[in-house]
Amino acid sequence: MILRRGLAIVLFAALFVPEASLSAQTAAAAQDSAVEPQGANNASSTATKEDGGYLLHVNVKLVNVFTNVTDxxxxxxGGLTKEDFFVTEDGRPQRIAVFERQSELPLNLVLAIDTSGSVHKDLPLEQDAARKFVHALLRGQDQISLLEFATDxxxxxxxxxxxxxxxxxxASLRGGPATALYDAIYLASENLARQTASGRPGRKVLVLVTDGGDTANTVTYAEALEKALRGEVMVYSIIDVPIEASAGRDTGGEHALITLAEQTGGKYFYANTGxxxxxxxxxxxxLRTQYLLGYYPANQPPGLDFHRIRVSVPRAAQDAFDIRYRTGYYADTQATN
Incomplete structure (x- = not known):
């Protein structure tokens, strides 16, 4: 839509301002070079006067899709190339403009630990494992925040x-009786979005350690999922369940955590398996083995609130690979973040 609007401006200038000019090569160069991968959230157009004519600058939003591929x-x-991937948005093929085999982009990561009564027995194990994780993962360019959620x-x-x-x-985690799981997802996604909006580049990741139960009833699952998708947050769920035959096991909560991970391009793991x-x-x-696929949306159908992304590897047999990536993005978020 932005390119069409820009074209209308050019045509108007050509008809009514004789000295105005804009070459097709200049417009194409503006589209290809106006946006860097880390400035991937703005779409705008401006016109400036140059040598007696008018030059139209077009900034087209880059969509980053972090992708994991397993057999x-x-x-x-590993070892896949840009040519191995095929990306569509709303069913329309897109040209991959940015490709990295293993993304070295900084991590902005929130580690959110459930300290409610239902998982209190495992808290010392969670603290020890989380400590090892942070020390193994953290690089000079990364930033990590720690949240705990119980009643609040x-x-x-x-x-x-x-x-x-x-x-x-x-070491200072204190706990509480209830579980504000969806509040934690919502607030963590908000904090991550604010981190990158302030100019901090990189991937936005939320790692949840919980048994999946939500008993606070403040934020709904749908609201939490939408907030994560709008913030382009990848959610990794570490599900710490009680004995599988336990009558107190919250399978609904587990399903919510699994779906949340799948929709955002993250992954889920059960803590009782290893x-x-x-x-x-x-x-x-x-996180260390993600491909980065970036594209400038082309031929977008008008009026869509949510744009659906699909990534495939055409040369592979059907079901040969498990390809994980976020399912899409909200149009208004992409235009304003």
Whole structure:
């Protein structure tokens, strides 16, 4: 729509302002170079006077899609090239303009730990595993924040690059009787969006450690999911369930965590399969082996609130690969973030 509006401006100038001119090559160059990958959230057009004519500058929004590919055994598929991937938006093919085999972009990560009564027995294990995870993952360009959620959500440590601050925060977790899970997702997504809006580049990641139950009833699941999608937050759910045969097991909550991870391009893990240490290690590995696919949306149908993304590897047999990525983005969010 922006390009069409820009074209109308050019045609108007050509008809009514004889000295105005704009070459097709200049317009194409503006589209290709006006936006850098980390400035991927704005769409605008401006006209400036130059040498007696008018030059139209077009900034087209870049959509970043972080993608993980595994085979039928769950092993990571490396070595794919840009030509191996095919991306569509709302069913319309898109040209991949940015490609990285292993994204080295900084991480903006919120670690949110459930400290409610239902998981209190595992809190020492969660603290120890989370501490190892932070020390193994944190690089010089990364920022991590610590949240705990029980009856309320509390930011224990704001975004920092110092692992020892997270250590002290983990030691101070205090807990409560209820579980404000969806509040935690909502607030963490809001904090991550604010982090990048302030000029901090990189991936936005939320790692949840919880049994999946939500008993606070303040924010709904739908609201939490929408907030995560609008913030372009990848959610990783580490599900710490009681004994599987337990009558108190919240399978509905587990399903919500699984769906949340799938919709945002993250992943879910069960802590009782190999323990919390293994689950955290899998999250770390997943974040280090992501492909970055970036494209400038083309041929968008008008009037859509949510644009759906699909990524495939055409040369692979059907169901040969498990390809994970966010399912789409909200149009108004992409235009204003």
């Amino acid at each position: 039928s055994t769950g092993a990571i598929v 959500v509390r930011q224990v440590v704001p975004f920092t690059n110092q692992a020892n601050r997270i250590d002290r925060g983990l 323990g919390l240490d293994k689950a955290f290690a899998q999250v770390s590995e997943d």
